[in-house]
Amino acid sequence: MTATQPSSAVTLQRSLSPGRRARNALATAWMVGALAMALVPLAFLVGYVVRAGMKAFSWSFITNDLPVVTTLPGGGIAPAIVGTLVITGFAALLAVPLGVLAAIYLNEYGGKGRIASLVRFLSEVMSGVPSVVMGLFIFTLYTLREGLQGLGGSLALACLMLPIVIRSTEEMLRLVPVELRQGSLALGCPQWRTIVTVVLPAGAPGIVSGVMLAIARAAGETAPLLFTIGLTSTTNVNVFKGTNTTLSAQIFANAQNMVFPAARDRAWGAALTLVVIVLVFSLAARFVSGRFATRTQHGTV
Amino acid sequence: MTIISAEPATVEPFGLTGSRRWGDRAFRAVTLASGLVVLLILGLIAWSTGSKAWPALHHTGFAFITTDDWVPNAGHFGAFGLIYGTLICAVIALMFAVPTSVGIALFITELAPARLARTATTLLDLLAAVPSVVYGLWAAYVLATPIQHQYQHVSDALGGVPILGRFFGGDAQGRSIMTAGIILAIMIVPIVTSLARDALATVPQSDRAGALALGATRWEALRVAVFPRVRGGIVGAVMLGLGRAMGETIAVALILGPIPQVTTHVFSQGSTLASVIALNFGEASGDFKSALIACGVILLLLTLVINSAARALVRRSERRLEA
Structure with missing residues (x-):
């Protein structure tokens, strides 16, 4: 189907009324925009988790025991x-x-x-x-x-x-x-x-x-x-x-x-x-x- | 397949010794028993949570779901406000998630070349792989601050308008029902997209090709040849997303915080059934604990009703395709 579309789109392009062309373009923009809408938060989230997480990360962080209460500094998450x-x-x-x-x-x-x-x-x-x-x-x-x-x-x-x-x-x-x-x-x-x-x-x-x-x-x-x-x-x-x-x-x-x-x-x-x-x-x-x-x-x- | 599996049992094979037949019977019994474990677990869920929720439900009666007076210390358990909070969060989530999911599903099935479609699917899998608690952490401590200013603008603009003011007015907070709804939307996009794709895939390519050959644009082909046939499947997908959003717990709990609050303002802190359970269960005892379990039972019933209806819709649209 994807293979047939370009040719049909090209031949029809000239005969399309502006309204129909605009509606089709709008629908295409919606599909592409929807994907962007979902992926932008993902990029921000992953970026922030990596940046903030790396600050805490070290060998001792993944091998040491936890502190007794969460408010205390030090310790790891083993x-x-x-x-x-x-x-x-x-x-x-x-x-x-x-x-x-x-x-x-x-x-x-x-x-x-x-x-x-x-x-x-x-x-x-x-x-x-x-x-x-x-x-x-x-x-x-x-x-x-x-x-x-x-x-x-x-x-x-x-x-x-x-x-x-x-x-x-x-x-x-x-x-x-x-x-x-x-x-x-x-x-x-x-x-x-x-x-x-x-x-x-x-x-x-x-x-x-x-x-x-x-x-x-x-x-x-x-x-x-x-x-x-x-x-x-x-x-x-x-x-x-x-x-x-x-x-x-x-x-x-x-x-x-x-x-x-x-x-x-x-x-x-x-x-x-x-x-x-x-x-x-x-x-x-x-x-x-x-x-x-x-x-x-x-x-x- | 069923024909083949029936054959060895009905046509007694020549010279098949008793022990070999026994092996088959035993194996079949074991697999059947494993399948019936599902029945057992569901029965246990109903009995076990139901019996522990009974004291609170019995004590408060119908008022448990019709009043919104939730003061655990005074023994007042009216969960109507929590049910309302659960629904409003889920509905906000759907308002963002449905156009996005359907758009992505169309992008993958109708627009993108194969390789791009695969990449998009992988990225959606990634979106689904992020744990709920990480979404909650990010929303409550990163997203909440910048988004509060946007809320304030909307709140200032709509606060004075008669009916809209009841929902959008008031003091805008970053960790609010609206933020919870947005995060839920991000979390349910992968599942709704995947089910919407399944629905779109049931329409034969020849239908689209026919519409295109008659001179339709891609959008017109979708509207004429595709949408009428996938409506049921997509509504089912949306409802499954609704069920998922209502049951989602930890992200919402982190965003809304521990104080049970009932409000119509979407920019203020509210509470959902799930968030109240997660945040209060540890410290609760006696009647309060029973009331929280009762909240769980109500949540279970709500999601079961919605999921069953959704599955029925999906199945009907699949069956129509086979016919």
């Missing part, structure tokens, strides 16, 4: 970095196997059946639950009994990740050619082995990419962690015991004391660190899915 990775990692450990298995049911067994449609609908409903409500849910269900722990945060994040993983995995499984399944079944392979050894590996790059995007999204979440993980100033790698903290929680806590230079610098430093972590995951996801695209083009899948 516990928050570790907390982010551990809590998000454990959430992925819970949500990914469950989500992939559920997606296998939807695509390989359920199809358009009643149960599958119900699960699909409920998974859509679940993806609409606000993250703060997910936090309240885990608070009422888990934290009230077990106390503030990293695991509470992991459970809340896992609930947020699950519908994303289900949806993206099902979409990837749908792209796996039917001929692959037929070939494997024709060779006498039972269906479950066909799924595990043929279908899943064929869809793997796309599934991994979707999972990594879900992890990146979860790593930036704050609201579900506010009521579930508590706070700590030292590194805690155990999600099952003791309170924990994350980069997002630290940004939120330090933002309450922005008049203190120490808290301000720490907030921006933590923001830069978090953005870098999220970006690394997002870019890795893009890289993996890029490989998927080239592989399917060459027909090796």
Whole structure:
């Protein structure tokens, strides 16, 4: 379509009335302007986070423990970095196997059946639950009994990740050619082995990419962690015991004391660190899915 | 696909031993159980938050959603003002986000050459990747100061006008409902754009080509051949954006600050359901905590209703395409 437009535009140019030409130009300006409207704030924001974050950044900033209160100068954000990775990692450990298995049911067994449609609908409903409500849910269900722990945060994040993983995995499984399944079944392979050894590996790059995007999204979440993980100033790698903290929680806590230079610098430093972590995951996801695209083009899948 | 998956089960394969059939059945059961976990979690969400919210809802009754008297220390919980704040923030967000998102979606699908379209998509992914808390930090401590002067100009100009004055008058603050709405707009642009693109992609290229061949300009082709067919899908996309904006918490909480406040002025500090929960839950106890959980339940119901309606619209427009 883009190829046909220039020629038609050129031949019609002269016969167009000024009004029609103006309206078309106005519409074009709207489309280009809309993109600019969205990207200008992004540029300002990223620029400011990098500049303000670099001021706080140093080796000790990412390796030292947190000060006991946010208003004190010095210290680093190591516990928050570790907390982010551990809590998000454990959430992925819970949500990914469950989500992939559920997606296998939807695509390989359920199809358009009643149960599958119900699960699909409920998974859509679940993806609409606000993250703060997910936090309240885990608070009422888990934290009230077990106390503030990293695991509470992991459970809340896992609930947020699950519908994303289900949806993206099902979409990837749908792209796996039917001929692959037929070939494997024709060779006498039972269906479950066909799924595990043929279908899943064929869809793997796309599934991994979707999972990594879900992890990146979860790593930036704050609201579900506010009521579930508590706070700590030292590194805690155990999600099952003791309170924990994350980069997002630290940004939120330090933002309450922005008049203190120490808290301000720490907030921006933590923001830069978090953005870098999220970006690394997002870019890795893009890289993996890029490989998927080239592989399917060459027909090796 | 369903035909193939049914075949091995119905046509008993020759010489298939019992253990192999068992493997298939067990695997199917495991995957089904994983799918049903979603049902379990949703049920638990309803039961667990509902039962903890019950004391406050029972105590205050319908007044919880019809009065705007929110004084936690006195035990007064009227969340109407918070519901209003949630809606007004989300509506402001939509007013900025909808023209922008639809414009970008048109730019990517109708205007840009393939490579430029890819770059634009990558940049939008970047916009979606920035965490909510970082948006909030930037809006509250960087954007708020310069934007306050712009607000003041608008407020001075419209403050005396009868009806507009109720919304735009008063003392203009940088960390206000309007700023929250603008930030929410930036945050929902990627999702609304992506869904609007999906809707636009359902219109066959031949329709556009036909309109262009009849001498239509690109804009006229869009109006005649494309817009009538994507209306449902785009309304659905907008409503999903609305649901997203209403549930967004941390950015709004950082912008609006901790004092629950109810106001019609968009340039003053207000409160939303989500922001009040995030900012007060830590210190709350007893009835107050229960009331905050009740706020969460109301937020959940609001977003569920809007999301379900949106999904139904999107699905209907997709189905019409298949037919």
